[in-house]
Amino acid sequence: MLEIKNMNTYYGNIQALHDINISVKQGEIITLIGANGAGKTTTLMSMSNVVTPKQGEITFLGEQLLTKKPDDIVKMGLIHVPEGRHIFPYLSVMENLDLGAFLRNDKAGIKKDLDHVFELFPRLHERRNQQGGTLSGGEQQMLAISRALMAQPKLLLLDEPSLGLAPIIVRQIFDIIKRINKENGTTIFLVEQNANLALKVADRGYVMENGHITLEDTADNLLANEDVKKAYLGI
Amino acid sequence: MEYFLELFLGGLTRGSIYALIALGYTMVYGIIQLINFAHGEIYMIGAFTALIFASVLSILGWPALAIFVVATAAAVLYSSAYGYTIEKIAYTPLRNAPRLSPLISAIGMSLFLQNYVLLAQTSDFLPFPQLIPDFEFMEPISHIFSSAELAIVLTTVIVMLLLTYYIKFTNMGKAMRATAQDKTMALLIGINVDRVISVTFIIGSSLAALGGVLIANHIGQVNFYIGFIAGIKAFTAAVLGGIGSIPGAVLGALILGWTESFATGYISSDYEDVFAFGLLVLILIFRPAGLLGRSETKKV
Ligand SMILES: Nc1ncnc2c1ncn2[C@@H]1O[C@H](COP(=O)(O)OP(=O)(O)O)[C@@H](O)[C@H]1O
Ligand SMILES: [Mg+2]
Numbered sequence: 001m002l003e004i005k006n007m008n009t010y011y012g013n014i015q016a017l018h019d020i021n022i023s024v025k026q027g028e029i030i031t032l033i034g035a036n037g038a039g040k041t042t043t044l045m046s047m048s049n050v051v052t053p054k055q056g057e058i059t060f061l062g063e064q065l066l067t068k069k070p071d072d073i074v075k076m077g078l079i080h081v082p083e084g085r086h087i088f089p090y091l092s093v094m095e096n097l098d099l100g101a102f103l104r105n106d107k108a109g110i111k112k113d114l115d116h117v118f119e120l121f122p123r124l125h126e127r128r129n130q131q132g133g134t135l136s137g138g139e140q141q142m143l144a145i146s147r148a149l150m151a152q153p154k155l156l157l158l159d160e161p162s163l164g165l166a167p168i169i170v171r172q173i174f175d176i177i178k179r180i181n182k183e184n185g186t187t188i189f190l191v192e193q194n195a196n197l198a199l200k201v202a203d204r205g206y207v208m209e210n211g212h213i214t215l216e217d218t219a220d221n222l223l224a225n226e227d228v229k230k231a232y233l234g235i
Numbered sequence: 236m237e238y239f240l241e242l243f244l245g246g247l248t249r250g251s252i253y254a255l256i257a258l259g260y261t262m263v264y265g266i267i268q269l270i271n272f273a274h275g276e277i278y279m280i281g282a283f284t285a286l287i288f289a290s291v292l293s294i295l296g297w298p299a300l301a302i303f304v305v306a307t308a309a310a311v312l313y314s315s316a317y318g319y320t321i322e323k324i325a326y327t328p329l330r331n332a333p334r335l336s337p338l339i340s341a342i343g344m345s346l347f348l349q350n351y352v353l354l355a356q357t358s359d360f361l362p363f364p365q366l367i368p369d370f371e372f373m374e375p376i377s378h379i380f381s382s383a384e385l386a387i388v389l390t391t392v393i394v395m396l397l398l399t400y401y402i403k404f405t406n407m408g409k410a411m412r413a414t415a416q417d418k419t420m421a422l423l424i425g426i427n428v429d430r431v432i433s434v435t436f437i438i439g440s441s442l443a444a445l446g447g448v449l450i451a452n453h454i455g456q457v458n459f460y461i462g463f464i465a466g467i468k469a470f471t472a473a474v475l476g477g478i479g480s481i482p483g484a485v486l487g488a489l490i491l492g493w494t495e496s497f498a499t500g501y502i503s504s505d506y507e508d509v510f511a512f513g514l515l516v517l518i519l520i521f522r523p524a525g526l527l528g529r530s531e532t533k534k535v
Contacts, residue, residue, distance in 0.1 A: 050422055074425030086420035088413055090529075099413055102406070103425040151424065 001026045001187055002047070002078075002155055007056030009039075009046045016042045018211045020056070024155065029181050029188040031198040031219065033232055034208035040191040041083050043208070044157050048073055048080045060155070075103055077154030083163065083191075085144040089133030093124055096132050096143055100150030110150070117146035120176055138169035145176065155187045156180065162194045170194075174201055195232035199223045207232070241379035242500040243493070248384040248453070250492025251391035255446035256469035257476070257484040258398070259318075259439025265415040265479040266435045268334070269326060272341040274443060275466015276348035277318050279459065281310040281444025282363070282451040283352060289364050303366035303452070310444040317348075318440025319433055327429075345463075352459040360458045363451040383453040390449060394442060395485060402481065407434055415479070471515050477528020486526055490514070 002024040009017040017039050024030050034040050045051040047058060049070050058065040060078055068076075088096050097117065101110045118125040121142040127135060135143060141161055148156060158177065162170040178201055180186050192198035199205055199219040207215035207228060215222065222228050256278055263271045285306040292302045325344045329337040370382045402408040414421040414431045421428050450465070451457045468491065476487025491511055498510035518525065 048423060050419060069427065070422040071425040071427045074423065080423045082419065082423060086417050086423070088416045088420065090416055091412065095409075099409060099424050102410070102413075147424070 001061060002189075003057070003059040004043075004047070005057040005059075007046060007053045007058065009042055009051055009053040011042075011051075016211050017046065017053070020213055022206060022213070024187060024189055026187055027181075027185060028204065029177075029190060029202045031190045031192055031202035031205040032208060033192055033195040033198055033205060035231075036193065038208040039211040040208055041159055042211075044080055044082070044159050044189075044191060047078065047157060071103070074151060077152065078157070079148045079151045079153035079155070080157040081144045081148045081159060081161065083159035085137075085140045087132035087135065087140045087143055087147075089131065091132055093128045093130055093132060093135070093143055096147050097124075097150050100147035103151070109152075113150055113152065117149050120149075120179070121146055138165050138173075141165060141169075141173055142176075145173070145180075149180070149184075153186050155189060157189045157191075159191045160193060161190070162192060162197060170197065177201060195228070196223075196234075237379065238500065242496045244380045244384065245500075246493035246496030247489070248387050248492070249496060250472075250489035251387050252446045252450050252465070252488075253469045253472045253491055254391055254485045254488035255394065255442045255449075256465055257473040257488045258481065259443050260470050260473040261476070261478055261481060261484040262411075262435050262439050264473070265481075266411065266432055267326070267330075269337050270341065270470070270478075271321075271326075271436075271439075272338070272466070273321050273325070273344035273348055274318075274439065275462035275464075275469070276345050276352075277314045277321075277440045277462070278443040278447040278465055279352065279457070279462030280317055280348065281314040281440075281447030282457045282461065283356065284313040284444070285310040285448040285451060286361060286363055286457055289366060293364060299364075299366050299368055302364075303448075306366065307445065307448045310448045311441045314440040314444035314447070315437045318436040318443075322432060322436045345466075349459050349463065356459060358459065360456040363455050363457050365455065366452050381453070383449070387449045387453060390445060394445065398438070398442075398481070407431070411435060468511065471511060474525055475515055475518050477525025479529070480525070480527045483525055483527035490526075 004020055004022040007017060007020040008015060020043060032040050032043060042051060046053045047065065049065060049068060053066060060076060063076065065073055088099065091099070097114060101113070104110055123139060124142055124146060127139060132140070132143065145161065161173055161177070165173070174197060177188060177190070181188050190198055190202060199222050202219040205217065205219050205222045206213050207222070215225070215228065217225070256274065259274045259277070260271060263269060288306040288309045289302050292305060321344055325340045326337050329340055367383050367386045369377065373380070373382045373385060402411060410421065410426045410431050413424070413426060414428055418428060469488065472488035472491045473484045474487070475491060476483030476485070491514070494510050494514050495507050499507050
């Protein structure tokens with residue numbers, strides 16, 4: 001469904017990504033793990049074309065993304081929950097969710113999806129009139145994922161959803177991620193520093209170091225890999 | 236008492252004009268964190284466009300009110316085109332440059348437009364015809380509040396209501412609020428941020444043009460420099476109210492209008508600007524974010 005070929009991305013003169021190759025199949029949960037500063041966020045930003053890669057190809061559902069504007073990419077169903085959640089701080093929970101469906105016009109469908117996210121995260125329903133900026137970190141992450149669901153993702157990009165959250169909240173959020181994959185059939189591309197957690201929910205994984213993909217395997221093999229264990233699993 | 240009322244209404248009129256211009260500053264700042272120093276010139280160009288159209292149409296013998304409508308529409312269209320083009324030429328290429336660059340570009344644009352009008356027209360004040368007739372029902376109070384002033388205040392009130400509705404309820408309005416709060420996220424939910432920026436410039440320019448026509452009609456003359464003075468005052472109002480805040484711009488404009496009007500009326504007209512800018516300094520000392528501004532919260 002998504003194919004990245006020989007992608008190089010720069011910030012000014014500094015090359016952040018080197019020759020990246022990634023492929024994602026329909027229905028999979030793929031994870032990209034790596035240390036802070038490895039280039040994971042840049043990889044996602046390149047897919048959404050918020051940062052434009054200098055060379056390479058990104059094909060999504062048979063179409064080239066590099067020449068598309070970010071809003072066209074959203075329209076195609078590639079939805080990105082960025083690192084740090086990026087909740088609109090002065091808009092209510094409802095308004096944030098409403099903006100997730102910005103490009104949609106099907107009122108009935110939007111209503112249905114709204115009910116669905118409130119069922120996934122009843123807490124958001126309780127807080128629906130509260131300003132986004134006043135939510136706790138966990139609630140903001142729930143809202144960020146829900147807002148993405150309101151866009152009807154075919155491929156959902158999640159950038160460090162566990163960042164800064166208490167373990168119990170993290171578990172809850174990862175359960176929901178699995179549910180979204182199973183029940184909605186949404187393909188998931190999960191970026192994490194928490195490699196242990198990510199590899200446990202993922203089908204396959206990529207390991208990134210200093211802007212290079214250094215390993216690519218099934219999640220189970222990566223969990224068993226000695227180098228991965230040493231570098232990322234703290235074993 | 237009547238003198239007080241006259242000063243109050245005079246301040247309201249000034250404040251309304253400042254508000255029409257200040258909204259352009261504050262909306263653009265809210266979206267791209269840029270002080271568009273060329274905004275005052277947009278106001279001036281609006282007034283000149285109306286003057287040119289009014290001159291031609293009055294030679295053709297049109298009635299005043301029809302001239303007013305057409306000249307105003309032309310002013311709004313021309314100024315919008317200027318605002319849109321300025322953004323594309325002077326700011327878009329500098330979107331990712333250090334913050335000082337677009338600011339310098341803005342000042343350059345302002346000087347360029349002033350001198351362009353100076354050369355194309357003249358440095359003298361040109362008389363602007365009275366297009367809004369003196370309404371009969373205003374007769375009893377016309378010595379303290381003219382029909383032209385009434386038009387200014389009424390137009391401003393209507394425009395504010397429309398703008399509030401637009402920002403709150405239309406898709407483009409929602410996109411504007413989202414873009415102002417988080418540009419990256421706006422892109423990621425599928426908002427065409429370039430279009431939002433263009434529309435913001437067009438709305439701001441239209442409001443400034445409206446202000447330009449109304450004030451020219453009220454004062455009866457224009458020259459190439461009016462945009463500079465009005466621009467600085469409106470900018471002061473926007474900062475006073477909290478730059479980036481729409482209600483703040485209106486509040487700041489009214490306070491500034493009344494301060495100037497009362498200071499001029501009760502103390503001396505020599506001190507008009509001293510009071511205006513003194514007020515600004517005070518606010519910036521005690522409330523750096525302005526009256527309704529949000530203090531800079533760190534963005535994660
Ligand atoms: N906006 C930016 N401008 C310049 N350099 C950046 C920017 N964002 C990230 N970088 C650099 O690119 C590299 C990769 O960063 P990032 O993709 O954020 O890594 P990760 O998400 O894996 O922590 C880092 O060296 C970082 O300093
Ligand atoms: Mg990151």
